[in-house]
Amino acid sequence: MINNKLLLIKPNPYHGESLTSFIQRVSELNGLNPHFLWRTYLNGSHYPQSQVSSIINTVPETIFNILAFQETVGINQDRLENLTFLPALRKIYGHDKSALDLSSQRIMSSILASNLRYCPKCIEENCYYRLIWQVKELDICLHHKLKLVENCPYCQKQIPFLAPDSIVGICPHCQCNLICQSSTPIYSEATYFRASEDWSFLLTSDIKSIVHGDHIDPKQYLALKLLFIISGKANTFNKQHIVNLHLPCSLSVLLQSARGTCSIKRFTHLGIILSILRCQNVSLEEFSSIKLPESFLNSLLTHTPLLKDQYSCIAPWCTSFRKPGSLKRTATSTKQLEDGTKLNYYLYCHSCGTEYAIDTQTNELVERGYFIKLAWNKVRHLILEGKGKRDIAFQLGISLDQSLRCLVYLISNNLIPRHYFNFLIPNIPQPQIVDRFLLAIKNSDRIKDLKKILNLPYTEFLYYWYLPNVQVAWLSTPGKAKKKQLTKQWIKEFPEAIKQLINKEEPITIDKVSKILGVNHETLRSHGLLPQIAAAKKHQSDLQKVKRGEMLINKVEEFIRECKQNGTAITSDMLYKNLKVRRTVLVRTHPEITKYIHTILKSQQI
Known part of the structure; x- marks a missing residue:
């Protein structure tokens, strides 16, 4: 010192x-x-x-x-x-x-x-x-x-x-x-005025802090203030009002910072702060004086339950009836029915296996079948009155097959006694057949294939198919394209999309694949295609590595030929300088090339 x-x-x-x-x-x-x-x-x-x-x-x-x-x-x-x-x-x-x-x-x-x-x-x-x-x-x-x-x-x-x-x-x-040294004159300083104003404030103003949220972490409060500015200083936050804005950062990351839900707590980059304030024409001095309305804070910090937790199973016989959190998501996101009704956010009950969806117009939970409104509410009562399947079909105006399915469903779920049905079905489920169903579901994509694999009589197949644990297994298996989903054109085009990116030597990413196929990231995930994209990405990386290795070997051999023709002694520095890559990098990516170079240099010394 x-x-x-x-x-x-x-x-x-x-x-x-x-x-x-x-x-x-x-x-x-x-x-x-x-x-x-x-x-x-x-x-x-x-x-x-x-x-x-x-x-x-x-x-x-x-x-x-x-x-x-x-x-x-x-x-x-x-x-x-x-x-x-x-x-x-x-x-x-x-x-x-x-x-x-x-x-x-x-x-x-x-x-x-x-x-x-x-x-x-x-x-x-x-x-x-x-x-x-x-x-x-x-x-x-x-x-x-x-x-x-x-x-x-x-x-x-x-x-x-x-x-x-x-x-x-x-x-x-x-x-x-x-x-x-002479310097180049500038003809206009107007473009630098805002930047100069910002930095003058940051470096010389007497204001000690522009973040002063009571009982809120400064990282959070800073992100909250930025969202307040982006929202046009509205009293409450509405994501729909700003989704089309061109932000210098991901909106989801900014929301996570504001809510304190990031796995790694980070400060918002200074460049992002300045860019947002300039786009919204808000000075740093004005930004420092902003105090967020309580209503705006509540709209962002008050926990909103997930959509699936806002609904519950509506099957009256289910042990999870009206219990929040009883529903889980399936692999289906959105479907439009023949009558024009659009359903999204498909769910299933993990207790009884009933499948649901949300009607986009009414936001109501609707059953994706007819076992509550038909089998439970109507067929069950007629059965208990002694009506047969034909009478039931005629009285309710449904097909015989629908009537049969309702009867089997009710018995399979223990909703009516077994003696009301005189067709060939088991008295109790056989564990070995249930295991065969579960294994077949794991290895198959379509119900049609399940029928071929199991080779059971129609009514017996329906009996096991409607068991709650079998339905739950079918609906919860990730990546399964249920029923008609596999006929969608984009799924057939998925391998071609991967080939297209490889042939064009473009990096394979989820974003690029989704754009080629015209689907969103969530659809790819729900159909279990992300692991295939990851595997294709690794394959592409391996191909590029091999190609680069071949190119480097060719450059080494060409350089050696030139040195021999000129009578120049080859040194390690000369070789790596010609390759335009450092040895420490090359030894990690292509150790076989560094070994080849070492052999050449050693033979030259001999």
């Missing part, structure tokens, strides 16, 4: 100066090497590295001990932190967040430049580097109306923020004066 008495000259930082610029000036005035000063106040075990020096201006505490440095230069910590982007980050993300928290979240990634940019005129007038120059979107000097320069005018190299021989205004590579 440097004794603060040995620092003979202790300058004051300029307004708007960057911390790396101040470190360079302190070093130069006291005849010290900037990296020596950095190493003296180093946080962590690594030696100073010029390529990461930009971090000193962002979250210095991760690699520079600003607390110890303040004692040496006699300037308080708050004033030194004002030479970095820490005040801007804390305005948005809270003063209780540590530098390690802020840096690990990468909330400013791609926003700041990693090398110095400067205005020669500004340096000539006042010899220090401005912090604002590091912001990528502000690539101009608004004072002189000039484009910022990004490299040395003589050696054309980019300049790190803190190099071993850094001196403000001098290139650390060739020691030439940066003031001599």
